[in-house]
Amino acid sequence: TLPLRVRQMTQSAARIADFLAGHPKIDRIAYPHHKSHPQYELAKRQMSSGSTLIALDVKGGRDAAFKLSDSLNVILISNNLGDAKSLITHPATTTHARFTEEVRRESGITQGLLRLSVGLEDADDLIRDLEFALDQV
Numbered sequence: 001t002l003p004l005r006v007r008q009m010t011q012s013a014a015r016i017a018d019f020l021a022g023h024p025k026i027d028r029i030a031y032p033h034h035k036s037h038p039q040y041e042l043a044k045r046q047m048s049s050g051s052t053l054i055a056l057d058v059k060g061g062r063d064a065a066f067k068l069s070d071s072l073n074v075i076l077i078s079n080n081l082g083d084a085k086s087l088i089t090h091p092a093t094t095t096h097a098r099f100t101e102e103v104r105r106e107s108g109i110t111q112g113l114l115r116l117s118v119g120l121e122d123a124d125d126l127i128r129d130l131e132f133a134l135d136q137v
Helices: 002-021 040-046 061-071 101-106 123-136
Strands: 026-030 053-058 087-089 113-117
Touching: 002 026, 002 053, 002 123, 053 061, 061 113, 061 123
Parallel strands: none
Antiparallel strands: 026 053, 053 113, 087 113
16 A cells, blocks of 8 residues: 555645745745746656655744644654655754764755655645644744
């Protein structure tokens, strides 16, 4: 069932990326199959779908990113990504916490950056969850 699950997750991720890219509280997103991605054309040629992962940079830095994460009900906070359930993590305080601020900045890891791993939940439910959480920021 892996191909079916990944297809569903990437379709949902593409919809969520579109929603996040247009939100006023999001500074930027990184999703290979979104037109805002600097390597969009390359990704479209090399990848059949965008990915199950989205990076989003919340305006307001760490406090805003934490508030968003803490306000989610469907999407769970986790240090790990890639599951059947949707997960979100704050790289600056988890996966990249041991790096200096300078190294994180060079890598694009800001204090407002979150990584979202889209799971099998209904895309509309995930968008509503993100919309609610963004309203709290």
